[in-house]
Amino acid sequence: RSAATGGTARNHARMLKLMRLVLLMLTTASALNVQVLPATKKSAAAAPTSQPWLHQFGLAPRSWSVREGERYSSQDWLSNVLSIPRSLTLKRIKSHLLANLAVTAVVLALRAKGVQLTMPALPHQLTGSFLGLLLVFRTNVAYARFWEARLLWGQVKAAVRKMALTALTTMQPTEPQRAAHLLALLTAFPLALARVCTGSTEPLPPRIAALLPAGTPSEAAAVALCLQLQLCMAEFCAQLRAREGGSDSHAALVEEAADHIVGELLSCIGGCELLRRTPVPFMYSRHTSRALTTWCGTLPLVLVDSMGAAVL
Structure with a gap:
């Protein structure tokens, strides 16, 4: 029996050393930074030609750009593993992991003093499915919110482009200064909307603040820009009616299109x-x-008998 106990202890020690070695390798590779951080798309495309083995083993520099719509590749598996120490998710759950580590250390310390704290594995087996359902629900909700946000941002891009085309086709030939002002408002709108999404209360950048009335708060900048767009188009339509000798057909069409676009922007806000x-x-x-x-x-109480110190 003592021989069996000694063999189990040696196996636990070997397993613990192996786990430490794997963690050390991951940390060292991450510290050396084998170019797994985002790079430019040009360098990502050139990597297979210059160093094919980097691309083959998933170590080639990659660029994750939402703007480019680049898909994730299964060849980046090793880069994903080596970047674990720099993971934002790992940083967010760091306190939870440290708490679990402390609980495990207490269980091992009590076990070393002869206090046997164990529990059967059946409760964890039964509740594992329930916990999985809760996590799946949270994942689905998070993805649904992400997808809805992407749809809203796509609507913003489409509306801004339509308004820019309206300005370039109807306003630029006759009133270039007003068209430039309208384009400046359209350029500032996505930046102001981003502050609404993040809840930022920092002062507005000078180029955005110059387009708004003095004292406009940061959280109201997007709505204020919509008002400025509406006023700019209304003034242009008034000038257009005057040039056309009171004819309202063209001006009414332009004003109706502008009202619709501004309404879309307000809906996105x-x-x-x-x-x-x-x-x-x-x-x-x-x-x-x-x-x-x-x-x-409570998982360490289940694993401590079979894994010993390796449960850490």
Whole structure:
């Protein structure tokens, strides 16, 4: 029996050393930075030609750009593994991991003093499916919010382009200064809307503040820009009616199109505010947090008998 116990202890020690070696290798490779950080798309395309083995083993520099619409590749598996120490998700759950590590250390310390704290694996087996459903729900909700935000941003891009085309075709030939002012408003709108999405209260950049009335708060900049767009188009349509000798046909069409585009921009602002101010239902978030904390916190009691110190 003592020989079997000694063999088990040696196996646990070997497993622990192996785990430490793997973690050391990952940390070292990440510290050396084998170019797994984002690079330009040009360098990513040139990597297979200059150093094919980097691309073959997933170490070639890659650029993850939403603007380019680049798809993730299965060849980047090694880069994804080596970048774990720099993962933003790992940083966010660091406190939770440290708490689980502390609980495990306490269990091992008590076990070393002869206090046997164990529990059967059946409760974790039964509750694992329930916890998986909660995590799947949270993942689906997060992806739905991301997809809705991308749709809203696509609508903003389409509306801004339509307004820019209207300015270039109807306003630029006769009033180039007014057209330049309108284009400046359109350029500033996405930046102002981004502040609405992030809830930023920092002062507006000078190029945006110069287009708005003095004292406009940062969170109201997007709506204020829509008002400036509406006023700019209204003044242009008034000048257009005067040049056409009172004829309202062309001016009415331009004004109607501008009103519709500004309405789309205002709807997008409302949608972005809705996403920012409507988080995941609190009870779902709390249930998931409680279940995950309890499940992971008691898991060392299940594994300590079979894994020993390797449970760390």
